[in-house]
Amino acid sequence: MDSTSPPSKVYVLKRPLEESTPPTLSRNYAEELNPQQLAAVEAVQGPALVIAGAGSGKTRTLVYRVARLIDLGIVPSSILLLTFTRKASQEMLSRVGLLIGLRAQQVGGGTFHSMANILLRRYGRPVGLEPGFTILDRGDSEDLLSLLRGQLGLNDTGKRFPRKHTLSEIFGKTANTLESLENIVINEYSHFGEYLGELQKLQAAYEAAKRQRQLVDYDDLLVKLLELLVIDQPTRETISQIFRYILVDEYQDTNRLQASLVRNLAATHDNVMVVGDDSQSIYAFRGATFRNIMEFPDLFPGAVIYKLEENYRSTQPILQLANKLIEAAPEKYSKTLFTRKEEGPLPTVVEAMGENAQSRFIAQKILELREEGIPLDEIAVLFRSSFHAFDLELELTRRNLPFIKRGGFKFIETAHVKDLMAHLRVIHNPLDTVSWNRLLLLLEGVGPKKAKDLIASILQAHGQYETLKHSTGRSASGLRHLAATLDQVTEDPLTPAVLLGEMMEYYVPLLKDQYDDYPKRIRDLEHLSVMAERYESLNDFLADLTLEPPNESVVDVEAPDRNDERLILSTIHSAKGLEWQCVFVIWLVDGRFPSAYSFMGPEELEEERRLLYVAVTRAKHHLFLTYPINVYDKMTGSVLTKPSRYLDHIPSSYFDTWSLVEEDQTYSWR
Numbered sequence: 184m185d186s187t188s189p190p191s192k193v194y195v196l197k198r199p200l201e202e203s204t205p206p207t208l209s210r211n212y213a214e215e216l217n218p219q220q221l222a223a224v225e226a227v228q229g230p231a232l233v234i235a236g237a238g239s240g241k242t243r244t245l246v247y248r249v250a251r252l253i254d255l256g257i258v259p260s261s262i263l264l265l266t267f268t269r270k271a272s273q274e275m276l277s278r279v280g281l282l283i284g285l286r287a288q289q290v291g292g293g294t295f296h297s298m299a300n301i302l303l304r305r306y307g308r309p310v311g312l313e314p315g316f317t318i319l320d321r322g323d324s325e326d327l328l329s330l331l332r333g334q335l336g337l338n339d340t341g342k343r344f345p346r347k348h349t350l351s352e353i354f355g356k357t358a359n360t361l362e363s364l365e366n367i368v369i370n371e372y373s374h375f376g377e378y379l380g381e382l383q384k385l386q387a388a389y390e391a392a393k394r395q396r397q398l399v400d401y402d403d404l405l406v407k408l409l410e411l412l413v414i415d416q417p418t419r420e421t422i423s424q425i426f427r428y429i430l431v432d433e434y435q436d437t438n439r440l441q442a443s444l445v446r447n448l449a450a451t452h453d454n455v456m457v458v459g460d461d462s463q464s465i466y467a468f469r470g471a472t473f474r475n476i477m478e479f480p481d482l483f484p485g486a487v488i489y490k491l492e493e494n495y496r497s498t499q500p501i502l503q504l505a506n507k508l509i510e511a512a513p514e515k516y517s518k519t520l521f522t523r524k525e526e527g528p529l530p531t532v533v534e535a536m537g538e539n540a541q542s543r544f545i546a547q548k549i550l551e552l553r554e555e556g557i558p559l560d561e562i563a564v565l566f567r568s569s570f571h572a573f574d575l576e577l578e579l580t581r582r583n584l585p586f587i588k589r590g591g592f593k594f595i596e597t598a599h600v601k602d603l604m605a606h607l608r609v610i611h612n613p614l615d616t617v618s619w620n621r622l623l624l625l626l627e628g629v630g631p632k633k634a635k636d637l638i639a640s641i642l643q644a645h646g647q648y649e650t651l652k653h654s655t656g657r658s659a660s661g662l663r664h665l666a667a668t669l670d671q672v673t674e675d676p677l678t679p680a681v682l683l684g685e686m687m688e689y690y691v692p693l694l695k696d697q698y699d700d701y702p703k704r705i706r707d708l709e710h711l712s713v714m715a716e717r718y719e720s721l722n723d724f725l726a727d728l729t730l731e732p733p734n735e736s737v738v739d740v741e742a743p744d745r746n747d748e749r750l751i752l753s754t755i756h757s758a759k760g761l762e763w764q765c766v767f768v769i770w771l772v773d774g775r776f777p778s779a780y781s782f783m784g785p786e787e788l789e790e791e792r793r794l795l796y797v798a799v800t801r802a803k804h805h806l807f808l809t810y811p812i813n814v815y816d817k818m819t820g821s822v823l824t825k826p827s828r829y830l831d832h833i834p835s836s837y838f839d840t841w842s843l844v845e846e847d848q849t850y851s852w853r
Contacts, residue, residue: 208251208254208255209250209254209282209283210250210254210282212224212225212247212251215247216243216244216247217240217493219239219489219490219491219492219493220240220243220244220247220491222489223244223248223456223489223491224244224247224248224251225251226248226456226487226489227252227255227454228454229453229454229485229486229487230449230453230454230455230456230479230483230485230486230487231455231456231457231486231487231488231489232434232456232457232476232479232480232486232487232488232489233456233457233458233459233488233489233490233491234459234460234461234488234489234490234491234516234518235458235459235460235491236460236462236490236491236492236494236518236520237460237462237463237494237496237497237505237520237796237797237800238494238495238496238497238520238762238800239491239492239493239494239495239520240491240493240495241432241458241460241491242274242275242278242432244458244491245264245275245430245432245458246275246278246279246282247282248430248456249262249264249275249276249279249287249290249430250279250282250283250287252428253279253283253286253287253290254283257427257428258289259286259287259288259289259290260289260290260291260425261425261426261427261428262290262291262426262427262428262429262430263290263291263292263298263426263428263429263430263448264276264290264291264292264293264430264432265292265293265294265295265298265429265430265431265432265445266292266293266294266432266433267294267295267432267433267436268294269293269294269297271432272292272293272294273292275292275432276288276290276292291426295405295441295444296401296404296405299404299405299407299408299444300318300404302408302411302422303316303399303404303407303408303411304316306411306415306418306421306422307407307411309411309414309415309418310407310410310411310414310415311394312397312399312407313397315397316397316398316399317396317397317398317399318398318399318400318401318404319393319398319399319400319401320401321351321401323400324351324400324401325347325348325350325351326347327389327392327393327398328347328350328351328354328385328389329347331385331388331389331392332344332347332350332385334388335381335384335385335388337381337385343695343696344375344378344381345372345375345378345382345699346699348699349372349375349699349700350382350385353367353368353372353375353382354386354389354402355401355402355470356371356470357386358402358403358405358406358440359402359405359438359439359440359469359470360438360439360440360470360472361439361440361443364379364382364383364386365379365383368382374702405440405441405444406440408444409440409443409444409447412444412447412448412450413447419447419450420450420451422448423447423448423449423450423451423452424451424452426448427452427454428454428456429445429448429449429454429455429456430455430456430457430458431445431455431456431457431458432458432459433458433459434457434458434459434475434476434479435459435460435461435463435464435471435473435475435476436459436464436466436469436471437471437472437475437476438469438470438471438472438475439470439472439475441475442472442475442482445457446482446483449483453483453485455483457476457479459476461473461476461477461515461516461793462509462512462515462518462793462796462797463759463793463796463797464476464790464793465755465756465759465790465793465794465797466756467786467787467790473786473789473790477514477516488516490516490518492518492519492520492521493520493521493522493523494520494521494522494800495522496522496762496800496803497520497522497524497800497802497803497804498522498524498525498526498527498528498803498804499521499522499524499525499526499527500527500528500529500530500837501527501530501799501800501802501803501804501806502520502521502522502800503837504530504799504806504833504837504838505520505796505799505800506519506520507832507833507834507837508792508795508796508799508829508832508833509792509793509796510832511792511829511832512789512792512793513785513789514789520800527804528804528805528839529837529838529839530799530802530806530807530808530837530838530839531806531807531808531838531839531840531841532771532808532809532810532830532838532839532840532841533807533808533809533810533840533841533842533843534809534810534812534826534840534841534842534843535809535810535811535812535843536811536812536813536843537811537812537813537814537815538574538811538814538815539574539578539717540811540843541574541575541769541770541809541810541811542574542575542577542578542579543578544809544843545564545575545578545767545769545807545809546575546578546579546582546584548767548807549562549584549750550582550584552765552805557764557765557805558748559584559585559586559748559749559750560748560749560750560751561763561764561765562750562751562763562764562765562766562767563750563751563752563753563758563761563763563765563766563767563801564750564751564752564753564766564767564769565753565754565755565758565766565767565768565769565798565801566752566753566754566755566768566769566770566776567754567755567770567775567776567777567778567791567794568754568775568778569588569590569754570706570707570710571769571770571775572588572752572769573710573711573714574714575752575769576588576752577714579750584750585748585749585750586749586750586751586752587749587750587751587752588752588753589751589752589753589754589757589758590753590754590756590757590758597704597707599694599698599704599707599708600707600708600711601621602621602622602625602690602693602694603683603686603687603690603708603711604618604725605617605618605619605621605622606618606622606686606689606690607679607682607683607686607721607724607725608725609622609669610669610672610673610682610686610721611721611722611725612646613641613646613647613648614641614642614645614646616638616642619634619637619638619641620634620635620638622665623637623638623662623665625693625697626658626661626662626665626693627657627658627661628656628657628658628659628661629658629661629662633658637650637651637654637662648666648669649666651663651665651666652666664689665689668685668686668689671685672685672686678715678718678719679715679718679719679720679721679723679724680712680715680716680718682715682721683711683712683715684712687708687709687712690708691705691708694708713814713815716815751763755768755794755795755797755798756794758797758798758801759797761801762801762802762803763801763802763803764802764803764804764805765802765803765804765805765806765807766798766799766801766802766805766806766807767807767808767809768795768798768799768806768807768808768809769809769810770809770810770811771795771808771809771810771826771827771829771830772810772811772814772824772825772826772827773824773825773826773827773828774824774825775827776791776794776795776827776829777791777792777827777828777829778791791829792829795827795829808830808838810824810826810827811824812824
């Protein structure tokens with residue numbers, strides 16, 4: 184044998200950790216971590232579950248654990264850190280680098296999808312993928328679905344078949360939840376149930392087209408990797424030996440597919456540490472499952488559970504309320520958050536007579552807090568659903584309080600609200616060409632040129648729309664219906680609420696044709712109708728709803744010495760991981776929080792409880808929980824509300840209770 188010829192295979196003799204020279208640690212970990220964090224950081228072999236309470240230093244614990252593994256002599260490239268965003272991974276590994284230097288650069292880090300992409304390009308042939316496969320972005324995927332939909336004859340205008348965006352959502356959920364298409368359609372898209380057969384054909388055609396063209400979409404990356412790990416044992420063992428130490432962040436947000444991947448990636452060693460908080464599992468609507476974190480010890484028998492309970496964010500009174508709130512959850516990992524910040528005001532539960540009183544209180548209190556020195560960007564108003572803030576947005580606008588909204592558009596900027604408002608505006612001002620253009624383009628057979636010609640005729644007739652009644656062609660029916668509706672609602676003076684209700688009857692069929700998520704949009708319009716009840720004149724209603732145009736937005740009305748300050752309005756889902764000095768949580772009434780949809784089952788109600796827990800634990804110093812005792816219902820008039828059932832579990836000694844009265848009445852605290 185020629186001694187100079189290269190070997191056909193290299194076999195590495197690994198030195199057992201316990202036989203190696205005891206390492207000299209680069210840091211005194213015990214001095215830089217609290218005892219609970221240190222216990223988790225010192226874990227090396229075997230499966231571990233870290234239950235990290237809100238504000239307990241979860242990221243610090245992960246960073247120090249990676250650093251200590253490397254300090255112990257573990258090869259950095261054998262460590263895999265999985266996160267939900269590339270930014271989170273980069274920030275963590277950057278912090279590891281600050282602790283131990285350049286060795287951190289060899290650690291494998293990224294999202295589940297980026298890791299899957301790398302592995303499939305190297306090992307993907309057993310599942311039919313060549314190294315040069317193409318990844319479809321969301322737009323490409325939707326375009327392919329649209330093309331196939333046409334080829335299958337599913338673009339028939341007589342059918343209310345899902346649009347390409349909705350199709351992508353439906354097929355994505357089947358992948359991430361490992362559920363059948365039938366179950367997903369029945370449980371979450373029941374209004375498309377009649378098309379189940381067509382959807383199954385389209386899904387099969389979509390999979391075949393991708394397979395033939397070496398295409399994978401975003402969800403396929405994980406699906407194909409799991410398929411590879413399941414069907415090809417040698418490859419599974421090879422990959423598992425490459426990544427001998429796996430860490431997963433935000434494990435409570437993983438879906439069934441991701442949990443299965445973690446199990447298979449650790450097939451040869453079980454050295455997995457997952458970090459998360461069961462009490463902050465709030466993304467079921469994205470496919471995440473609470474069961475993953477609860478069943479981790481079943482998936483990895485012998486798993487050691489660590490708890491991080493020292494909170495570095497909130498005062499003890501806030502934590503006391505949060506602990507009591509989650510204590511009532513029937514299924515959980517028991518934990519008690521505590522802090523060294525023992526002093527602070529009690530949380531406050533505020534009872535308002537109605538929605539507008541709630542909004543006025545919040546605006547007034549925010550101004551007071553600002554006078555006390557709390558910047559606007561250290562104050563947040565959190566809500567269960569985006570439309571819960573509609574009335575508050577109007578109140579803040581009236582008072583020139585600058586704000587930004589996260590987790591949804593300002594309601595006046597949503598397309599369906601703008602559509603309906605355009606109809607009201609042409610009733611109020613028949614010469615409003617912008618509104619005419621918007622509502623005309625909603626109709627079948629009316630394009631930009633047709634709309635322009637019709638508007639010119641209306642202007643020539645000084646706002647009379649007789650031309651609509653004499654149209655011909657495809658647009659004739661829609662235009663005549665519009666004209667008849669406008670005639671009907673302008674025959675007699677109507678209040679804004681009645682007028683809006685009449686126009687909703689006309690507009691909702693158009694809405695259903697245009698949007699697959701029309702049930703949610705209809706709820707927005709119904710809330711707008713409730714708001715209209717407070718107005719006697721259409722002019723006042725339209726004036727109050729007309730926010731400043733984009734170039735002069737209310738969010739730009741800044742105090743000259745506080746140019747970057749903006750109050751934060753946010754859905755709770757968009758607030759996770761953030762914190763503020765003062766937090767208002769609004770609409771704490773049954774039917775809003777918890778939402779009416781959660782009444783369908785105990786799992787949904789418990790996710791709503793966790794959602795409130797997330798909201799409460801965003802507050803550092805001040806916490807206000809507000810609710811109106813009366814709301815207006817379109818069908819029944821004024822309705823007495825029931826305060827959120829979650830407040831029932833909290834002793835009254837844990838919070839102050841305020842009731843609101845008008846300035847000219849006797850003021851009383853309750």
